[in-house]
Amino acid sequence: MKKARLNQADISKKSKLLCERMLADLEQAKRPVLEAVKCSLDNSFYKPSVGYLTPGDKRVRTELNVSSVQKLSRTVFMLEILLRNLGTGQVNTKRELYYISKGMVKHNKELKVLDFDEQTESDAIIDFISDMLEVYREELNCFANDRGGQTYSKQLIVEETLPNGKTATIDLSTLGTSPFQPKNKPQNLKLRKRGKIDFVLIVESEGTANTLVANGFTDRNKCIVIGAQGVPSNAVRGWARTIQNQLDVPMYFFGDLDAYTLQNIYRTLKAGSAASLIRNSEFSAPSVRFLGVLPEDVQQYDLHYYNVTEKDASELRSIKKAQDALKNDPFFQDKKNKKIAAILKWLVKEKKRCEQQAFWMVNPKDPVTPEKIILDKIKKGAWV
Amino acid sequence: MAQQTKIVSSSTAEYFAKNLQQVGFSSPTKAVLTTLKEAVDNSLDACEMAGILPELTIEIKKIGTGSQKNTDLIEISVEDNGPGLEAEDLAKVFGEYLASSKFGRGQCSRGQQGIGISAATTWAQLTNAKGVVVTSKTKRMRKAVQGLVNVDIKGNKGMFLNKKSIDWDKEHGLKVEFKIDGRIQLNGDGGLLTYLEGTTLLNPHVKFNYKLMDNPWVKIDRVSKDVPSIPPPTDPHPHTMKLGEFMTHAHIYGNMKVGKWLKTSFSRVSENVIKNFVKNGLEKKYLNQTLQKLSDEEFKKAYTAIQKTDLMSPSTKSVLTVGEESLAKSIRRMGEVDFFSVITRKPKICDFKPVVVEVAIARFLDRGGEHDDPVRLLRFANRVPLQFDKGNCAITKSIESVNWRSYGLSQPKNSLPRGPYIFAVSVVSPFIKFKNASKETIDASDELVEELRRALMQAGQNLSRHIKREARAADVERKKQHIEKFGPILVDTLARIVKAPEKRRKKAQDGLHKILGRDTKAEEQKLEVAEQRLMDLKAKRSHVLETNEEGEGASQEAPVTEVKAKKKKTATKKQAAKKKAKTASKKKATKKKTATKKKASKKKTATKKKASKKQATKKKTKAKKATKKKTKRTR
Ligand SMILES: Nc1ncnc2c1ncn2[C@@H]1O[C@H](COP(=O)(O)OP(=O)(O)OP(=O)(O)O)[C@@H](O)[C@H]1O
Numbered sequence A: 001m002k003k004a005r006l007n008q009a010d011i012s013k014k015s016k017l018l019c020e021r022m023l024a025d026l027e028q029a030k031r032p033v034l035e036a037v038k039c040s041l042d043n044s045f046y047k048p049s050v051g052y053l054t055p056g057d058k059r060v061r062t063e064l065n066v067s068s069v070q071k072l073s074r075t076v077f078m079l080e081i082l083l084r085n086l087g088t089g090q091v092n093t094k095r096e097l098y099y100i101s102k103g104m105v106k107h108n109k110e111l112k113v114l115d116f117d118e119q120t121e122s123d124a125i126i127d128f129i130s131d132m133l134e135v136y137r138e139e140l141n142c143f144a145n146d147r148g149g150q151t152y153s154k155q156l157i158v159e160e161t162l163p164n165g166k167t168a169t170i171d172l173s174t175l176g177t178s179p180f181q182p183k184n185k186p187q188n189l190k191l192r193k194r195g196k197i198d199f200v201l202i203v204e205s206e207g208t209a210n211t212l213v214a215n216g217f218t219d220r221n222k223c224i225v226i227g228a229q230g231v232p233s234n235a236v237r238g239w240a241r242t243i244q245n246q247l248d249v250p251m252y253f254f255g256d257l258d259a260y261t262l263q264n265i266y267r268t269l270k271a272g273s274a275a276s277l278i279r280n281s282e283f284s285a286p287s288v289r290f291l292g293v294l295p296e297d298v299q300q301y302d303l304h305y306y307n308v309t310e311k312d313a314s315e316l317r318s319i320k321k322a323q324d325a326l327k328n329d330p331f332f333q334d335k336k337n338k339k340i341a342a343i344l345k346w347l348v349k350e351k352k353r354c355e356q357q358a359f360w361m362v363n364p365k366d367p368v369t370p371e372k373i374i375l376d377k378i379k380k381g382a383w384v
Numbered sequence B: 001m002a003q004q005t006k007i008v009s010s011s012t013a014e015y016f017a018k019n020l021q022q023v024g025f026s027s028p029t030k031a032v033l034t035t036l037k038e039a040v041d042n043s044l045d046a047c048e049m050a051g052i053l054p055e056l057t058i059e060i061k062k063i064g065t066g067s068q069k070n071t072d073l074i075e076i077s078v079e080d081n082g083p084g085l086e087a088e089d090l091a092k093v094f095g096e097y098l099a100s101s102k103f104g105r106g107q108c109s110r111g112q113q114g115i116g117i118s119a120a121t122t123w124a125q126l127t128n129a130k131g132v133v134v135t136s137k138t139k140r141m142r143k144a145v146q147g148l149v150n151v152d153i154k155g156n157k158g159m160f161l162n163k164k165s166i167d168w169d170k171e172h173g174l175k176v177e178f179k180i181d182g183r184i185q186l187n188g189d190g191g192l193l194t195y196l197e198g199t200t201l202l203n204p205h206v207k208f209n210y211k212l213m214d215n216p217w218v219k220i221d222r223v224s225k226d227v228p229s230i231p232p233p234t235d236p237h238p239h240t241m242k243l244g245e246f247m248t249h250a251h252i253y254g255n256m257k258v259g260k261w262l263k264t265s266f267s268r269v270s271e272n273v274i275k276n277f278v279k280n281g282l283e284k285k286y287l288n289q290t291l292q293k294l295s296d297e298e299f300k301k302a303y304t305a306i307q308k309t310d311l312m313s314p315s316t317k318s319v320l321t322v323g324e325e326s327l328a329k330s331i332r333r334m335g336e337v338d339f340f341s342v343i344t345r346k347p348k349i350c351d352f353k354p355v356v357v358e359v360a361i362a363r364f365l366d367r368g369g370e371h372d373d374p375v376r377l378l379r380f381a382n383r384v385p386l387q388f389d390k391g392n393c394a395i396t397k398s399i400e401s402v403n404w405r406s407y408g409l410s411q412p413k414n415s416l417p418r419g420p421y422i423f424a425v426s427v428v429s430p431f432i433k434f435k436n437a438s439k440e441t442i443d444a445s446d447e448l449v450e451e452l453r454r455a456l457m458q459a460g461q462n463l464s465r466h467i468k469r470e471a472r473a474a475d476v477e478r479k480k481q482h483i484e485k486f487g488p489i490l491v492d493t494l495a496r497i498v499k500a501p502e503k504r505r506k507k508a509q510d511g512l513h514k515i516l517g518r519d520t521k522a523e524e525q526k527l528e529v530a531e532q533r534l535m536d537l538k539a540k541r542s543h544v545l546e547t548n549e550e551g552e553g554a555s556q557e558a559p560v561t562e563v564k565a566k567k568k569k570t571a572t573k574k575q576a577a578k579k580k581a582k583t584a585s586k587k588k589a590t591k592k593k594t595a596t597k598k599k600a601s602k603k604k605t606a607t608k609k610k611a612s613k614k615q616a617t618k619k620k621t622k623a624k625k626a627t628k629k630k631t632k633r634t635r
């Protein structure tokens, strides 16, 4: 099932073939067609054995005509820039690429019509190119300043091969309370461990992850603690996947008990997203489990919770989206995830939400209680 | 009239003198506008009543500094060719309040209250120590009579001073000359020109000569020879009245018997209907009592019984319209019309009152705001322009509630649409409900708003045919442009990436043109179909215009050559400046969607030349005509 990834030389070759085909079509006055996988929920499939969302057969076709000629010329224009970057090993953010194209336009009047008014326009072209070549942005040397992924451990050692051929070695135990934050393509990092690692804990709030560490969590436990900082970015997802692949260690997610967390944060971390169908294989960690907050925790520890009011538009929207996910999202529909789907259903029905920080109210005078609860839950298997 | 004087107390003039701000004299600029407006409205009313085609001569100039801070001394003179007034009436009409022949009569005349012109006299007297100089000549008079009318504020009496006879080389007419403190504002919502243009639009039968300040004389010919006949007054319908109004109405009739009062002073109340009132709780014994004897409590009981009783809706005969044909002609007096759409609705009953709505929407070649400005809105109540407090008016609210985007106009949510259009909306009714005493906004009842919306949507549909045709033409242009601009980039880049030789590049370039040429041709054909449909429609419409007045609505494109360029000279300067601004803003490379049209038409000349060289034979004359026209406009 899992396709071998293309290396950068392959990507260049594939792109050139594509251009060759377009040119040949034009020579024969035939309309060139560009095809890409349709990245949407209705083309998403979930198999428990695979563990992440994969694309179906649906494709989007862009055929050359008077309306699409703009998009197609913008596409080859941007592709040329990206190919140049691949050739020289340069990297750029999406924003920089936006400015690079602006610079090209500035120096060549003929190109004026291609000018991107806003970055969203150039971003869309970059995404289209990725989808079409079935590669991910990072493989085109285009990086975003990804949020999250701050990592703490006394056991983890990371090795990175630099463009100049040298190797950088980062021993996380030497960093104190400062995190290690993987950037760009975490999939290229090599991981080693000093001794045994018992578990990985990914915390929704980076602040809470840091609190745990500052209070000695990583001193007392052989573990890796990661802050997700909201919806996991490509870097966080790729990092979690790398850890799963290279260190065979149980992985837990600790976050809020609400529809948004389950559906957007946890689901994306575990199985990827519909928008990234072609690269979920490298951007999801199917082995991750939902440690909590669980509905039963709310009861057992008598945690404070909020009622989701009809008044709050964003909360109401996330409830609506949750109902929709229960109906249409193959991840929540699969038997394998029925327990997590049951929690989502419970949330929709009860209209309650409880935050991860509520563990701090259990024993307000003891800063280590949250850690105890977490460890206790892991030991008892109180996760989903 | 006789009864009515009863409610006139000697304090009336005093009251108005203290409260002139309530009747349009709240600022120096407004004072000038209100004075002009009261005089012109009166002249038009008088001519209409006498069946005379009006010709008005108006002059407004600054003759010095005013007595109040920040004001000028302004002279306003309005001369008409109406029936004139007898010498003995002048003091009363111009110097006495509530001396109108029209008060509360339920007629669609411009004047309604008998306050207007006397208030202007009062203002003149308060700010410049002199009332109004009036010259009048009726058919019977050999010489005209002239004199100064002042208001005796304590006694609510007019005084006619310095009376003399003069020669006046017109058969009949009346001229008023005011000298007041004020300030002149020509343009904008509260501007004098805005008033005159609005009045021009709704009065196709009027001939105007006016000179405002140092601007040259402007002459506007009439485009209709029909004097609108104001339908006879109609009695109020009992269901339109609040209790207070009901009682005031009674006061006018003094000691009439209640039964007779009900039967004669209301519409839709007959002997049978009165029987139903009795059934619903009006005690029979009151019918033979005089109104004066009724207590407030008894009025209330009677009122309640009447409201409970079903009544026939009032007749719609009391309203009048300008008519689509005349509106269509009149609109062209405002400038070079690009295209327009006019709708005259059938009279309707809204809130038990007869109402008729007319809408004219036009785009002008040489005026109207920028593309991003809101449309210019002209509101009318009984053909009088409403120039203040636009936001609260039923008309504004109705326009904002219509989805103009579906007709091809740009419109921010719940706002006026945008673009170089003029929207003129007129409401005529013998009982217009205003929001306040200064009669500047029409009250937005649900039924009236609904009727207005219908009219607006009809006009919008007509308009959309033009706009869509244009959009389509712009689309073809845009697409052609796409090919010319994007084609080479696409091919060149591909060739560079695969390192193709020049020969392949050229061949691919030709191939691309073939493919996209096919597409454009298809688009052009679609455009032709759209054009044809529009022409058919126009043919049908002009037939409608010639043969009947079913009120289905008319919409036409004004052929450029046909339009008499009646440019208002006073406005030319401003227009030129505007044009300049327009071209300047065009130069700022406009990437936004709203601007694509402009851009497209700019490029048109070049594209067209190329195209015609290549295929001069083609039959796409229609598409070209449109193109040519647009080019002209943008140059
Ligand atoms: N130019 C004129 N020619 C002939 N008659 C006139 C002229 N101006 C005014 N009148 C007569 O004088 C009357 C009083 O005018 P006035 O402006 O005070 O009241 P109105 O027009 O009836 O109501 P409003 O207060 O709403 O203007 C008019 O009803 C009309 O009969």
Ligand SMILES: [Mg+2]
Binding pocket: B038, B041, B042, B110, B111, B112, B114, B116, B117
């Ligand atoms: Mg009047």
